[in-house]
Structures are given as structure tokens and as C-alpha cells.
Amino acid sequence: MQEFGIRIEGLRKRYGEGDTAVDALKDVNMTVAPGEVVGLIGPSGSGKSTLLKCLGAVIEPTAGRMTLGDELIFDNAWKTRDLRALRRDRIGFVFQAPYLIPFLDVTDNVALLPMLAGKPNALARQRAAELLAALDVSHRAAARPSQLSGGEQQRVAIARALANQPPVILADEPTAPLDSERALGVMRILNDMARQYRTAIIVVTHDEKIIPTFKRIYHIRDGCTFEEAGEGRTL
Amino acid sequence: MINLAGRDILHAWGRFVFTGIGLGLLIGVTLSMAGIYRGMVDDGKALLGNSGADLWVVQKDTLGPYAESSSLKDDVYRSVLGMPGVARAANVAYLSMQVRHGEADVRVMLVGFEAGQPGEPGYLVAGRHITRNHYEAVADVKTGFRVGERVRVRRHDYTVVGLTRRMVSSGGDPMLFVPLKDAQEVQFLKDNDAILNERARTAANPQLNRPGVPGLLESIQASQASSHSVNAVLVQVQSGADPEEVAAGIRRWKHLQAFTRVQMEDIVVAKLIATSARQIALFLVILAVVSAAIVAFIIYTMTLGKIREIAVLKLIGTRNRTIAGMILQQALGLGLIGFVVGKTVATLWAPVFPKYVLLEPGDALRGFVIVMLICALASTLAIRAALRVDPATAIGG
Numbered sequence: 001m002q003e004f005g006i007r008i009e010g011l012r013k014r015y016g017e018g019d020t021a022v023d024a025l026k027d028v029n030m031t032v033a034p035g036e037v038v039g040l041i042g043p044s045g046s047g048k049s050t051l052l053k054c055l056g057a058v059i060e061p062t063a064g065r066m067t068l069g070d071e072l073i074f075d076n077a078w079k080t081r082d083l084r085a086l087r088r089d090r091i092g093f094v095f096q097a098p099y100l101i102p103f104l105d106v107t108d109n110v111a112l113l114p115m116l117a118g119k120p121n122a123l124a125r126q127r128a129a130e131l132l133a134a135l136d137v138s139h140r141a142a143a144r145p146s147q148l149s150g151g152e153q154q155r156v157a158i159a160r161a162l163a164n165q166p167p168v169i170l171a172d173e174p175t176a177p178l179d180s181e182r183a184l185g186v187m188r189i190l191n192d193m194a195r196q197y198r199t200a201i202i203v204v205t206h207d208e209k210i211i212p213t214f215k216r217i218y219h220i221r222d223g224c225t226f227e228e229a230g231e232g233r234t235l
Numbered sequence: 236m237i238n239l240a241g242r243d244i245l246h247a248w249g250r251f252v253f254t255g256i257g258l259g260l261l262i263g264v265t266l267s268m269a270g271i272y273r274g275m276v277d278d279g280k281a282l283l284g285n286s287g288a289d290l291w292v293v294q295k296d297t298l299g300p301y302a303e304s305s306s307l308k309d310d311v312y313r314s315v316l317g318m319p320g321v322a323r324a325a326n327v328a329y330l331s332m333q334v335r336h337g338e339a340d341v342r343v344m345l346v347g348f349e350a351g352q353p354g355e356p357g358y359l360v361a362g363r364h365i366t367r368n369h370y371e372a373v374a375d376v377k378t379g380f381r382v383g384e385r386v387r388v389r390r391h392d393y394t395v396v397g398l399t400r401r402m403v404s405s406g407g408d409p410m411l412f413v414p415l416k417d418a419q420e421v422q423f424l425k426d427n428d429a430i431l432n433e434r435a436r437t438a439a440n441p442q443l444n445r446p447g448v449p450g451l452l453e454s455i456q457a458s459q460a461s462s463h464s465v466n467a468v469l470v471q472v473q474s475g476a477d478p479e480e481v482a483a484g485i486r487r488w489k490h491l492q493a494f495t496r497v498q499m500e501d502i503v504v505a506k507l508i509a510t511s512a513r514q515i516a517l518f519l520v521i522l523a524v525v526s527a528a529i530v531a532f533i534i535y536t537m538t539l540g541k542i543r544e545i546a547v548l549k550l551i552g553t554r555n556r557t558i559a560g561m562i563l564q565q566a567l568g569l570g571l572i573g574f575v576v577g578k579t580v581a582t583l584w585a586p587v588f589p590k591y592v593l594l595e596p597g598d599a600l601r602g603f604v605i606v607m608l609i610c611a612l613a614s615t616l617a618i619r620a621a622l623r624v625d626p627a628t629a630i631g632g
Binding site: 049053056087088099102104111116117121144172 | 548553630
């Protein structure tokens with residue numbers, strides 16, 4: 001099992017230059033251990049999405065350090081690094097809406113990532129079947145995303161995020177469209193998966209229903225993060 | 236690796252297939268236009284081939300008898316027969332005209348020929364050849380005439396005794412073969428009122444109506460009422476003779492124009508249908524541009540409808556070339572469906588066209604390559620849009 005977590009130190013992100021420059025992130029510090037699920041909470045415009053994009057290796061931070069496991073991601077050599085492969089192999093994404101590929105069935109939605117990473121189709125589908133079984137949606141393996149309920153779609157999205165066994169999963173409001181029961185169900189799954197696969201999971205949320213489930217919470221306000229202990233309510 | 240393009244097509248096959256059918260109809264029109272041009276060329280070649288001639292002897296300084304009018308005296312063929320290398324020579328007369336058939340008119344090319352000589356229809360598909368000197372006809376099946384039917388040409392009724400096929404003018408009009416004398420009469424004989432008027436004018440001319448010269452007026456009037464003109468002399472050269480040499484001799488010594496088959500093909504194909512060919516070529520270019528625009532628009536719209544999915548694919552690490560390949564394959568798939576539909580409908584509706592539509596396999600192959608190239612080219616717009624999609628779009632904010 002991989003022993004990776006994520007550590008961010010002094011991360012800054014500035015959009016624009018001169019008088020029009022906006023500091024979206026001013027001083028972000030964050031550490032998530034392998035197997036841990038932390039919450040990231042903040043009001044609109046606080047810099048959550050910008051932070052998520054930096055964490056997801058989608059945009060380049062202006063300054064600061066980001067370490068994935070023992071590997072420094074954004075350093076002077078980042079431009080030569082294959083960020084696309086990094087996102088594929090080392091970071092999993094779960095979105096507010098599941099954003100499953102509508103023309104692929106459930107199995108192939110999950111198997112697509114290992115296939116993109118170069119794994120043979122049979123192995124990729126085997127991995128997908130294992131994850132779908134672990135997330136209790138294997139009975140819908142041949143269905144199209146449009147044939148699934150919202151909760152099932154989100155579980156498939158989680159399975160997809162886990163497909164390449166990434167050390168980090170970024171979940172952007174994963175429970176927003178779900179009712180309380182299903183939202184807590186998703187959080188239970190994320191916690192189970194984090195423990196089972198030793199994955200560091202960051203959940204960006206506004207959802208009051210799930211905030212008590214975090215043991216640690218990072219608040220972000222005006223581009224700066226503050227750590228707070230959560231209730232860590234048992235799921 | 237999963238074929239993303241194929242899965243997407245299967246997922247929305249209805250929209251894809253119906254779009255392909257729409258494109259196919261356009262491609263069908265394009266293939267038909269090319270077929271019409273080929274048909275015109277083939278009609279011209281059939282016209283020359285079916286005449287059985289190696290040389291066409293026509294009036295000097297003309298491009299007759301198909302591209303320009305030509306008039307020769309009907310005894311010219313005798314002097315042509317005497318030229319070295321000439322095996323057979325025969326008079327022919329051509330006249331495009333409307334012939335009444337039931338309640339409608341049929342446009343035909345009336346051909347006057349001498350039985351057993353060059354110019355005679357090569358083969359029959361029904362009935363028999365003309366055996367009488369007058370008022371019998373052999374018709375191309377495209378006229379719609381039937382064996383035994385009587386058709387009126389000018390002042391006389393003709394009995395259709397035989398049917399032939401692929402005997403058409405360079406303009407695609409089916410041929411109606413009649414004896415040469417009848418064709419000469421149809422072409423050159425004036426109507427009764429005109430003859431009476433001409434006789435009166437001649438009789439009133441003291442130079443021609445001389446009381447001291449009996450028979451002069453009658454002779455002149457008889458010559459005015461008869462025709463000894465034909466449009467061309469068709470020549471078959473002797474085995475081993477060079478048609479160009481024989482033609483050169485005729486030009487040099489008989490003061491007539493003589494065309495070889497190659498020269499006549501050039502006249503019929505390059506000159507006679509040149510304007511129509513340019514017209515069709517322009518149509519083909521316009522249709523190609525319209526097809527490209529439609530494919531580009533459809534693929535672009537389909538791609539814009541998948542922006543979120545493309546953003547997700549890029550975010551989870553899909554290579555740009557995989558996404559570009561998906562769009563390209565869809566464009567080519569659309570082109571393939573369009574081509575299959577287009578080729579099928581062009582083949583199905585070709586016989587319905589009033590003019591001959593010749594769909595050549597070579598044209599179909601070229602058309603397929605061009606359709607694929609157009610689709611590939613048209614997909615670049617959508618590929619460009621897809622590659623510009625920011626993976627951050629999937630995260631939102």
C-alpha cells in the first residue's frame with residue numbers, strides 16, 4: 001500500500017498583474033495524512049475552487065510548496081512534469097455532480113482511468129469490478145449513468161476516483177445534491193475507502209449535514225486557511 | 236483502450252444516423268452531379284461509337300455534324316469512296332426535333348441512314364431493321380415508342396419496326412432512325428405553301444421562265460422541291476489504313492473537313508459539353524463546400540454538447556490526442572455513413588433521371604476519399620475547440 005499524503009506550505013495564487021491583480025490564495029497551509037478525510041470549508045469567494053485547482057494540478061500556484069507523498073509537485077521543474085499523468089495516476093476527483101461519461105457503461109466509466117494509464121482492458125475492468133463491489137453498485141455494472149440514481153452515480157464517481165489507487169482524492173461538494181441519508185452514506189464510503197486504500201481525502205463542502213463527520217476541518221477565508229478540530233462523529 | 240468515438244456514436248446512434256442520412260442525401264446529389272457529367276461524356280462517346288465510323292467528313296470550315304451544322308451534297312460520298320484507304324462511305328442526316336407521342340412530345344434526334352451502311356443502329360433489342368425505303372423507323376427505347384407503333388414526323392406517319400438501346404445524341408436525346416431519303420425530306424423539304432410560293436416566284440422570273448426554252452422552268456422547280464443535301468459522310472477506313480492519313484487526303488484533295496474519332500471525341504466532349512461540364516464542376520465545388528460546412532457545424536455542435544465530459548476526460552488525464560482522435564473518428568464515421576447513404580441513393584435514383592447518369596466506381600472511390608478528407612478537415616474546428624477546453628471547467632468555481 002502506498003504511503004502518501006499531501007502537504008501544502010505557504011501556497012499563494014495571484015490572478016492578473018499590476019492594479020488588477022487579485023490574490024485568490026494568500027497563505028494556504030494544509031496537511032492530510034494517508035487514510036485521513038479532512039473537510040475544507042469556506043464561504044463563496046474564499047478561494048476554495050482556486051485551492052482545489054492548485055491541489056488538482058490544474059493551475060500553477062504563484063508561490064509555495066505542494067508535496068504529494070514524498071514528491072514536490074510545484075517546484076522549478078514543474079513545467080517539465082507531466083501534470084496530465086500526475087492527475088491520472090496520483091489524484092482522484094469526485095465532483096458535485098458525478099460527471100460520469102454518459103456514453104460509457106458503469107464498468108467502463110471506472111475502468112477508463114486504468115486504461116488511460118496503460119493497463120490492459122481486462123485488468124482495468126477487473127479493478128473496476130472490485131471497486132464497484134466494494135461500493136455496492138456491482139449490480140449496476142452494465143447500466144448507463146443515466147439509468148442510475150443520484151446516490152448510485154456518486155458511488156460510481158468515487159469508484160472512478162479510486163480506480164488508479166491515487167494517494168489523494170479531491171472531493172468537490174460530493175454530497176450537495178443528496179439528501180441527508182445519502183449524503184452521510186457517501187461520507188461513510190469515503191471514510192471506508194480512505195482507511196482501506198490509505199488515501200488522503202479532502203472534501204470541500206458547505207453541507208451542514210456532513211461537517212460533524214470530519215475529525216479535522218480547514219477553514220479558508222480571504223485566501224488563508226485555518227485548522228480546526230472537528231466532531232469526528234461516527235458514521 | 237476503449238474506443239470512445241464508437242461508444243459515443245452507439246450511445247446517440249439515432250441522432251448520428253439521421254445526421255448521416257441528411258449528409259448522405261447531399262453526397263448523393265454530389266455523386267449524381269458527377270454521374271450526370273460522366274453520362275454526358277458517355278453519351279457523346281456512345282454517339283460516335285454507335286455510328287460505326289472511323290472518319291466524319293463534313294462541310295469545310297465547320298465542326299459538324301454534332302457541334303455545328305454541316306451541309307454536303309449527297310453525291311460527295313462517291314468521291315470520298317474513291318480516296319485511298321477508304322473502305323466504306325455513307326451519307327447521314329441528323330435533325331433534333333420534337334415528335335408527338337400520345338399526349339406528349341418526345342425530343343429525339345432523327346437520324347437518316349442508308350441500310351447496311353455506317354450510321355445504321357448497331358444492334359436491336361426488339362423488332363427488326365428497316366427493310367423498306369420509306370416510312371419505317373427504329374427507335375431508341377428511351378423514346379418510349381413500342382414496336383408496331385406509328386409516330387408522326389412532319390407530314391408522314393412512320394411505323395416503328397425495331398428498338399435499339401444507348402443510341403442517343405450528345406445531349407442525351409434518344410435517336411429515331413429513318414431511311415436517309417425520308418430524313419432528307421424532313422430536314423430540307425419546305426411545306427406546301429412555301430413550295431407554291433417558290434414556284435410562283437420562279438415562274439415570275441423572266442430569266443428562268445423563258446418561253447423559248449421548254450422544260451427549263453419545270454426543271455428548276457423540280458430541283459427546288461427536292462433535296463440532295465446530307466449533314467455528313469461517315470467513313471470506314473480499310474484494315475491497316477491510318478485514319479489520320481486518310482482524313483488528311485480528304486482534306487487536301489476534296490476540300491472538305493474530315494475528323495478522326497479522336498478529333499471528333501475532342502469536339503463532342505471538350506467543346507460541345509464544355510459549358511455544361513464547367514457548370515457541373517462549379518456545382519460540385521459548391522456542394523463540397525456545403526458538405527464541409529455541414530459536417531463542421533454538426534461535429535462542432537456535437538463537441539460543444541460534450542464540453543463538460545471533455546473537461547472531465549482532460550482532468551482525469553486523457554491525452555489530447557485521444558480526445559482529438561475521438562472527434563476525428565466521429566467525423567469520419569459521419570462521413571462513412573453519409574457516403575454509404577449517398578452512394579445508395581445515387582444508385583437508386585439514377586435510373587429516374589431523364590438524362591443518363593453514369594456512376595463509375597472510380598468516381599465513387601474518389602468521392603469517398605474526398606468525403607473523408609472533407610470530414611477530417613471539418614473536424615479540425617471541433618478538435619480545436621475541444622483542445623481549448625480547460626480541465627478546470629470540470630471543477631467549476
